[in-house]
Amino acid sequence: MTITIGVLGLQGDLEEHVSAWKQALEECNSSGNVRVVKKKEDLGSLSAISLPGGESTVMGGLASRSELFSELKERILDGLPVLGTCAGMILLSKGSRDRVVTDKKQPLLGVLDVEVERNHYGRQGESFEKMISISVLGPEPYRGVFIRAPVVRKIGDGVKSLAELDGEPVCVSQGNLLATSFHPELSGDDRLHSYFLREYLK
Numbered sequence: 001m002t003i004t005i006g007v008l009g010l011q012g013d014l015e016e017h018v019s020a021w022k023q024a025l026e027e028c029n030s031s032g033n034v035r036v037v038k039k040k041e042d043l044g045s046l047s048a049i050s051l052p053g054g055e056s057t058v059m060g061g062l063a064s065r066s067e068l069f070s071e072l073k074e075r076i077l078d079g080l081p082v083l084g085t086c087a088g089m090i091l092l093s094k095g096s097r098d099r100v101v102t103d104k105k106q107p108l109l110g111v112l113d114v115e116v117e118r119n120h121y122g123r124q125g126e127s128f129e130k131m132i133s134i135s136v137l138g139p140e141p142y143r144g145v146f147i148r149a150p151v152v153r154k155i156g157d158g159v160k161s162l163a164e165l166d167g168e169p170v171c172v173s174q175g176n177l178l179a180t181s182f183h184p185e186l187s188g189d190d191r192l193h194s195y196f197l198r199e200y201l202k
Contacts, residue, residue: 003032003201006042006049008088010068017052017085020185024193040071047201048081051088053147053183073109081176081200082111083193089172089179090116090150097153112177113156114169119148132182134163134171136199137191144170144182151181176200 003025007017014036021034037043049072076082084092095115096106127148131141144165152169155161163171163180170181178200184192 009036053086115154
């Protein structure tokens with residue numbers, strides 16, 4: 001079976017996601033292709049999709065106005081596997097808050113039973129890298145790249161925390177969803193993408 005991975009292409013670090021998926025497909029010896037998704041018609045033949053980093057408010061607004069949002073949510077509820085990174089985690093969540101403005105009232109898919117706090121680790125100039133332990137990837141630490149990163153503040157019963165930083169969840173899974181506060185596509189380490197291919201596209 002040929003795998004088709006979509007990358008939501010409204011805004012964000014698209015090229016890095018496409019490259020990371022291609023590397024992971026090669027690493028897993030999987031036949032597949034990667035394409036950018038910009039309209040609801042692009043969702044039809046996808047095996048999975050990733051929601052990249054970027055500005056979650058802008059991404060959500062663009063998606064909702066194009067009817068892509070409602071179609072994407074329907075596909076996710078039907079079981080489409082999703083990897084959401086940074087802003088992608090925010091879009092998947094059931095609630096988004098800010099350290100200063102509290103409830104953001106932004107368009108969200110609301111499919112991941114978590115509440116996140118935006119920009120928890122600071123703004124662009126406060127971005128950082130940190131070696132973290134991700135339970136499903138084995139004992140070797142993973143290079144987490146945190147850029148205006150959110151953090152999970154509340155976690156639902158069906159959600160599993162796979163990695164934490166300073167006691168706060170930064171990588172979570174629920175059913176067909178995997179979400180990270182950090183940017184795995186910038187880590188130079190394809191283990192998380194390869195794990196997703198093996199475990200979510202069986």
